[in-house]
Amino acid sequence: MAFTKPFRKLGDHSLKVFENVGRSGIFLVDCLISTIKPPFPLHPVIRQLYFIGSRSGFVILFTGLFTGMVLGLQGYYTLTKFGSTGMLGSAVALSLIRELGPVLTALMVIGRAGSAICAGLGIMRNSEQIDALECMAIDPIKYLIAPKFVAGVIALPLLTFIFDLIGIIGGYLVGVTLFGVNEGTYFQGMYSSVHWLDIKMGIIKSLAFGLLIIWITSTKGYFLHLESKGGFGAEGVSRTTTDAVVISSVSILVWDYLITALMI
């Protein structure tokens, strides 16, 4: 009957949402169990660390430098109004360590490595390479995904650390070198205002983001064949990869808020 159609559609849609959430949750648990279950082959983890971490180095250096520079610029402009340019160091450091470092690093890693993880797994799914692993009695989650999880959780905090460090140098270049803020004041302000809680927040965020990025991009790629819009062919892979990038980017911002709210 016509009047029941919207309800049926709503029901179908809700079922699909629950199915996806359930599948992703079970997948995460499987991945985490595979990660902590022996054996622990080192080579695949190192390869993934190189892919997710090392190869993201340049983009992190570049983004970190310019983020720090723009923070120095904006901070100096704002703080001059209040005559407190001595606070520039702490403003730059706190912004980077608590917020911008983890978030921007995560967004860069999504763009560079997350999209590649999703597309790579999607192509493997489409060309039956994942089925081939299953048939060879090789657990694809242990073989393909677990090393990515380990590498993601190790790489994100390290990349965030580099981002923060380079950002602080960027702020220094603009604040101290360009505008003549006192060098000692810049670093002393930073030293006195950055506490362990701030660093802890940065580390927890980067760990959580590392897990989140690998989880979302791997899930989308691994279950490409179950995509409701159809995950077949090049178009399916590109659409799913775009979805994975959008969902993981939005999730980073949502989780950033939640973690901040819990830790503040």
Place this chain on the structure above:
Amino acid sequence: MTNENSQFAIELVDVEKTFGSQKVLDRVNLPIVEGKTTVIVGGSGQGKSVILKHMLGLMKPDRGEVRIFGRDLARLNKKELYQVRRDYGVLFQNVALFDSMTVFDNVALPLRERTKLSEAEIRDQVEEKLVLMDLEGSAGKYPAQISGGMQKRVGLARALALNPKIVFFDEPTTGLDVHKSNEIYRLFHATQQRLKYTAVIVSHDVPKIFKLADYVGLMAGGRPQGCMPPEEFQRSDNPLIRQFVQVTMGSIYSSETEETDYRETV
């Protein structure tokens, strides 16, 4: 339920599978005799590959049982399923080679992941398999750099790397020319003689595939129409089998009607 003494390597019992509103498998009963070659033929979309995926444990039946050496796949946990699959070798329709690995690494993968052999022993075994498949010079190449026929041979080498008890072939000669198809069949025959594995072949290549088959089953109407020796299959009274044999093995030009039509339309 286990029955280690079963003469059947694989047994499908009342297997049903539905996709949406389409019932692809309808109470399928199909025994695969151990050590023999069973060929499943049939038109496109008749569920041949779906049957294969059920045997591989990549799909679960809505109803019925898929027994491998007497063990129902649906009742196995992940670890037990991998245990069963240790006896499998699979040659996929599109080969499914790992495209970011060389030919050597593709064949070495099951040995590296599933055995404790040293790298030197793995190298020896892989090289032996590559020689058997006439692929000596291609070890360092990537799948995209070799021809379709060579890819199939690499797939066969990978499938046989661990001397499996059951080998599945999904359209092993699709996309190959006659010469290369014959080469695959020759390799299949040679390796089966040597390794004595049970073979399940899904194929379109009728009648050539009959020469290799011990048993032939036709997938039509959602279930296999008999599973019998090829000679018996070709003489069967089953109307679906008769029709299939006529279409695939009959003369290509049933000239009179065609020529009449031709004259009329022209």
